[in-house]
Amino acid sequence: MGSPRPLSKKQIIDAHARGDSLSDTDLRGLDLTGVNLDGADLRRSKLAESNLSRASFRGADLSGASLWNCDCKDASFNSANLEETDFDFANLDGCTFHEAKVRKAIFPSPRNTFDEVMQSVRTGRRIRVDNRAFDDDT
Secondary structure, eight states: OOOOOOOOHHHHHHHHHHTOOOTTOBOTTOBOTTOBOTTOBOTTOBOTTOBOTTOBOTTOBOTTOBOTTOBOTTOBOTTOBOTTOBOTTOBOTTOBOTTOBOTTOBOOSSHHHHHHHHHHHHHOOOOOOOGGGGSOOO
């Protein structure tokens, strides 16, 4: 038996509209640009290498989720549970994290990215990331 086919963007939106949990779901590599997943249960979901630009995760539970190497440009994580969420190598430029829970979350290096995230948690300000900071030491 083969592995199940990945969910489409429409199936994900429909499941969320029905109130279905998306916890432990493999959503790697999907284009979820502009999707509204406010309040979604995405605990331990795999969203690595997905396009999440302009998506909204207000009040969503992304605890333990992998957003490794995602394009999260201009996404909203306001009031989301991001405890132990992996954002390593993600593009967080323009994101907001107002009142999000970020305990043990993994954010991209360098250190100023974490400082920007913490400022956004407190104030709701969009973070600005200098993408040159991610280039290898050349």
